[in-house]
Amino acid sequence: MDTFNASNQILFSAAEKGQTAEVLLRFVASIGATAVHVTVGAPPLVRVDGELRRIRDLAAAGDDRGREAADFLSANPLWGAVVTPAAAWRAAAELFARPEQRERFEKTGIVRFVKSLPGVTRYLVTVFRQRGNPAVVCRSLGWGVPTLEDVFRHLPEAREAAERLLAAGEGLVLVAGPAGSGREATLAAVVDFINGASPRHVVTVEDPIRYLHRHGRGVVNQREVGEDVESFESGVRSAVESDADVIAAGDVPDAGTADAVVAAAEGGRLVLCAVRAASAEEAIGRVAGLLPESAGSGARRRLAAVLRGVVVQKTLPANGGHGPVVTAAGVLPAVPPLKEALLDGDAAKMAALLRSGTVEGAFPLERALAKLAASGVVDRAEAESRAGDAELFWRFLKLY
Structure with a gap:
């Protein structure tokens, strides 16, 4: 089982370098999706118009969103494939902003926090343990306060x-x-x-x-x-x-x-x-x-x-x-x-x-x-x- 090292990071292989969780979140925001789910054993799922969809399925459509999804997968094939335990641990480690968040996850099996992407959006991130590995759910909050x-x-x-x-x-x-x-x-x-x-x-x-x-x-x-x-x-x-x-x-x-x-x-x-x-x-x-x-x-x-x-x-x-x-x-x-x-x-x-x-x-x-x-x-x-x-x-x- 993967664990977090002292710097709260798991290194990317040369082939995976650049295919970060932040890159995935920026893509999710760009297509107007409201959430993304990363779970071992399945490809990442994004919530579009209220429904969970595989990014590859989006890419098969011929509309603007589909073309953007296809371009994203061409540059980031990792996020179109079935999520491995290593990829899940890496995504969780990257998203943790403070050591206390990692410690709370390791102690209780679940942690929630907000992740900001300047100029893009804010996400409510939930990291929870399932079958010994982390699963990650990020839901878009936007910048403004609802009225x-x-x-x-x-x-x-x-x-x-x-x-x-x-x-x-x-x-x-x-x-x-x-x-x-x-x-x-x-x-x-x-x-x-x-x-x-x-x-x-x-x-x-x-x-x-x-x-x-x-x-x-x-x-x-x-x-x-x-x-x-x-x-x-x-x-x-x-x-x-x-x-x-x-x-x-x-x-x-x-x-x-x-x-x-x-x-x-x-x-x-x-x-x-x-x-x-x-x-x-x-x-x-x-x-x-x-x-x-x-x-x-x-x-x-x-x-x-x-x-x-x-x-x-x-x-x-x-x-x-x-x-x-x-x-x-x-x-x-x-x-x-x-x-x-x-x-x-x-x-x-x-x-x-x-x-x-x-x-x-x-x-x-x-x-x-x-x-x-x-x-x-x-x-x-x-x-x-x-x-x-x-x-x-x-x-x-x-x-x-």
Whole structure:
């Protein structure tokens, strides 16, 4: 098995010299791909228009992208071939910017960090161990900070609902979505909105820091887990001590963090949290279940008292498979009937309320999916497959 030497490098052979991971990432950016996967036993895969493709398959097309892919492989045949263990170790070693990143990978088997290519783009890099070798996934972040207009590009009603939700100066707002749905981008867009709307002290706790905020009317301090703070829990608790008006946490991984974010909201702060969940009710249930005394009503009572609402989102391929993925997002304020269902521990009642479309100020995910399908932005079958309630999806579809 390959290992890293003292200089954190594995040397290239004469034939492979110049065929670096950076060269691959520059190519990925040049063709407008959003991600690249490097795994032993398969050729590198790039995500184009929402689908993973082999570079050789792209090169077989006769369009401009295909010609660029063909030219790239002609100069860099290594990245068209099946990835060897040596190539995977070399790519990982090249991407590590600091010894601590390598050490974290060797200790835990996974590490995430941001790689900047000046003048090109920024990548969120994940290196993880599989079958004894590293696998590398690089996802494009771009340079700018996402805005609410970006997130709700085709859904102005949802954007307006989100802005109303964020107008409150305190409470807990959850940003929910499954893996790969762009929760962190939406959280960054929310921070950007708050940063431009009022002079407040915003503290983010992230792992890693994905988007770099500039100070707006207030101040944004960004803290990275493992670099600036020990954990999400310690980051949230220290933000309270730092006189934060707004706290944004990129994850709620454990009971300590759940307790910290609810306590911060109880103290009169606006707290924003990204939660991996497929629905709003699942996100609420997950946070409630992590809180101390989750077996009783104490945790639900604490959460109900501070919950302001949930933004829930999923991504879909653009209609026809061309163009960037589309975000469907719903916004659900925590109205009194929802809080009553939470207090009762009635998940079915929560789900029915959240999806009903009758809650004042709400824009359910099913309605967002229906509008995107009706306007031709996404395929109707794809939209229906993302709906938690297909019957409700079709009911909303008739409105458009």
